[in-house]
Amino acid sequence: MIYPEPLNREQRKKTQKNYCCFAALNGVSYMCLGETIIVLFAIKLNAPNSMVASLGAIIYLAFFMLPIGKIVAARVGAARSQAVFWTLRNFMALLVALSAVTSQMGWHTLALAQIMVGACMFYGMRAAGVVMSQPYIGDMATEKERPQLVGVSNSLFYIGCMLALLVIWWILSISESVWVLTAIIIFGAVVGVCSTFFIRRMDESVAMIEAARRKVMPEIRESLKLNGMRKLICAMFTSNITVIMLAASSMLCIKRGYGVSDTAALFFSLMQFSSAALFSFLSGKLTARFGSRRMVHCSFLLLLTVPFLWEIAPEKLNMPFAVLIFGLIGGAFIMCNNSILTYYLQITPERLWVASSMLTSVVTSVGAGVIGMVLSSGIFRIIDRVGSAWEPLSRFKVYFGVAVVILLMLSYFIWSLPKTGKNQ
Numbered sequence: 001m002i003y004p005e006p007l008n009r010e011q012r013k014k015t016q017k018n019y020c021c022f023a024a025l026n027g028v029s030y031m032c033l034g035e036t037i038i039v040l041f042a043i044k045l046n047a048p049n050s051m052v053a054s055l056g057a058i059i060y061l062a063f064f065m066l067p068i069g070k071i072v073a074a075r076v077g078a079a080r081s082q083a084v085f086w087t088l089r090n091f092m093a094l095l096v097a098l099s100a101v102t103s104q105m106g107w108h109t110l111a112l113a114q115i116m117v118g119a120c121m122f123y124g125m126r127a128a129g130v131v132m133s134q135p136y137i138g139d140m141a142t143e144k145e146r147p148q149l150v151g152v153s154n155s156l157f158y159i160g161c162m163l164a165l166l167v168i169w170w171i172l173s174i175s176e177s178v179w180v181l182t183a184i185i186i187f188g189a190v191v192g193v194c195s196t197f198f199i200r201r202m203d204e205s206v207a208m209i210e211a212a213r214r215k216v217m218p219e220i221r222e223s224l225k226l227n228g229m230r231k232l233i234c235a236m237f238t239s240n241i242t243v244i245m246l247a248a249s250s251m252l253c254i255k256r257g258y259g260v261s262d263t264a265a266l267f268f269s270l271m272q273f274s275s276a277a278l279f280s281f282l283s284g285k286l287t288a289r290f291g292s293r294r295m296v297h298c299s300f301l302l303l304l305t306v307p308f309l310w311e312i313a314p315e316k317l318n319m320p321f322a323v324l325i326f327g328l329i330g331g332a333f334i335m336c337n338n339s340i341l342t343y344y345l346q347i348t349p350e351r352l353w354v355a356s357s358m359l360t361s362v363v364t365s366v367g368a369g370v371i372g373m374v375l376s377s378g379i380f381r382i383i384d385r386v387g388s389a390w391e392p393l394s395r396f397k398v399y400f401g402v403a404v405v406i407l408l409m410l411s412y413f414i415w416s417l418p419k420t421g422k423n424q
Helices: 009-033 035-044 049-076 078-097 099-104 108-129 133-140 146-174 178-200 207-213 216-224 229-257 262-290 292-311 319-347 350-386 392-410
Strands: none
Touching (some): 035 049, 049 078, 049 108, 049 207, 049 350, 078 133, 146 262, 229 319, 229 392, 262 319
8 A cells, every 4th residue: 555654663564574475485486487497497408608607697687677667666656566567577487488398399599599588578577676676675664674674585585495496406306307497487487476465465655656756867867976876886786797707607617517417406506595595684683783884895705705716616526615605605695785785775865765776776787787798608608619628617617717807806896885974
């Protein structure tokens, strides 16, 4: 329901409860059709390394659909707008699932294109649905409540991912056929549509519609003048491109560098999501104690250890070593993401949340998506040309060696975040 006044305590608690319920169910859905399953699905259809690496960038590239979300939110509100796009997003997942049928009919290139287009539309609908997410968190929670809400909701999301992953792991231990993966994606789409029940029960103030209706260009120009905004944009870009270059490629390394089965690959994904759930829950408490800026610094340092660890990885798969890598990817990224969100809400006035949210999301996500796709796929293409005789693991070590050089240069933007004056 949309109220003419700011939400009172009872309305905020009700909305936060439904938001957390949605997050948990959304985690179950996402695990069935998100980047882990899509990557395994693409590998199963014999997609080249460069294409699989590009899938990690599409998540961010698809933020070009944010303006469409703003148009709809200006008419129906933040919650209802997200419910609409979440339904459409899950229908787009079916396009990815049906690529198995296309491949079976002998149209392999078309099937790979179908995966790319379907994934782009899937993530694009998600982007349109969350255009008001940052302002909406500010609307449903006070400044004191926000770090805990962000931490708990993200933690529940990853717990949902973990539970779904355990079931998927068990199913794939029985059969790893492409048709089983197809059925998993379809099930995830059904659960995703059902999760919108909780979104539709969330309250919001009329300020969300009013904010979505305002012209964004004057407010974007004003946002760029805020102390720290330009540096925050650069830091968010760096965080996003780091994950683009490390996450999908790490799963690819496990699958093709070490040649493990789908169930073994899912085990490492489980470790990644388990770590994300744990550190998301802790991030709210840690950010409240040490400050968002310090937490951004610490979490990014942990992310930077990932490519270094791949460089010294043993020739034969070492389970504890690989678990550590995937644990760092999951835990460090979610801490960095949560801390940056809290930092953003600290430095941005409430009236500029919508415009600045669109600005930061489009620039840092689409920009990182384009550049990340060019870099990750380009590096693999070069490696495939000059290192055709190399061992599979050696190819990935070269990739991560190049990646760490690029990320070290970009890390300047993380350290340059200015203090906000709030426990920094």
